[in-house]
Amino acid sequence: MALLEVDDIDVAYGNVQVIWNVSLSVDEGETVALLGANGAGKTTVLKTVCGDLAPTAGEIRYRGESVGDWTQEEVIADGVVHVPEGREIFPASSVEENLELGSYVDRSGMDERMEQVYDVFPRLEERRGQAAGTLSGGEQQMLAIGRGLMSDPDLLLLDEASLGLAPVLVDDVFEAIERINEQGTTVLLVEQDIYNALRVADRGYVLKSGHIELSGTAAELAGDERVEESYLGA
Ligand SMILES: Nc1ncnc2c1ncn2[C@@H]1O[C@H](COP(=O)(O)OP(=O)(O)OP(=O)(O)O)[C@@H](O)[C@H]1O
Ligand SMILES: [Mg+2]
Secondary structure, three states: OEEEEEEEEEEEEOOEEEEEEEEEEEEOOOEEEEEEOOOOOHHHHHHHHOOOOOOOEEEEEEOOEEOOOOOHHHHHHOOEEEEOOOOOOOOOOEHHHHHHHOOOOOOOOHHHHHHHHHHHOHHHHHOOOOEHHHOOHHHHHHHHHHHHHOOOOOEEEEEOOOOOOOHHHHHHHHHHHHHHHHOOOEEEEEEOOHHHHHHHOOEEEEEEOOEEEEEEEHHHHHOOHHHHHHHHOO
């Protein structure tokens, strides 16, 4: 069954439309990749899914129900976590304090979830007392994802989780995404890294200039030269 259905949405910033007729679905248990060049509209789609932006047309359904006027609190309470582009952590707080903040909606089971996060990112456990602002860029990215996991999401929305990381850390992050998915979290990930995204994803969609250009299984897209072409600009 589809956990998330994006049904024919248009999205605009003010009167400038940037998304046209975008439809996609994510089934429970899947990892789905949303691919596309800079400016294609990937972040905009994720922000619309998590209620930061409202579509000007179309509908978003979560567990079969329209989520037209979701508030941030409702989104989180319904089990959706958005890890945005850039690393929005609290630099002066420790790693552990940042993780605790990820559980603010529901603190029951927090210690257990923290163990799970440390299990996925052992590097964070080694640095649990360190101020988050002094972590390396890659470690901060792990912390941002780990904090998202602290609310035990059913659907994790990841925006460019691997951006700017050294290859060895990129591998760590994608390995973590696979483990998070194996532990029962459905994942919708936005990526520039086509190769790794299609390696961990079940299916994918390619956005081009605000439209869905291609979609298919990860294997189909990995073998389709139009995917790479779509990154070379409009
Ligand atoms: N706050 C905003 N106000 C006006 N236009 C915006 C705003 N945010 C994004 N846009 C425009 O919307 C379009 C889609 O941007 P978006 O950030 O969704 O792309 P993206 O696919 O995530 O790109 P990238 O890979 O560079 O992160 C771009 O043309 C961008 O300039
Ligand atoms: Mg983006």
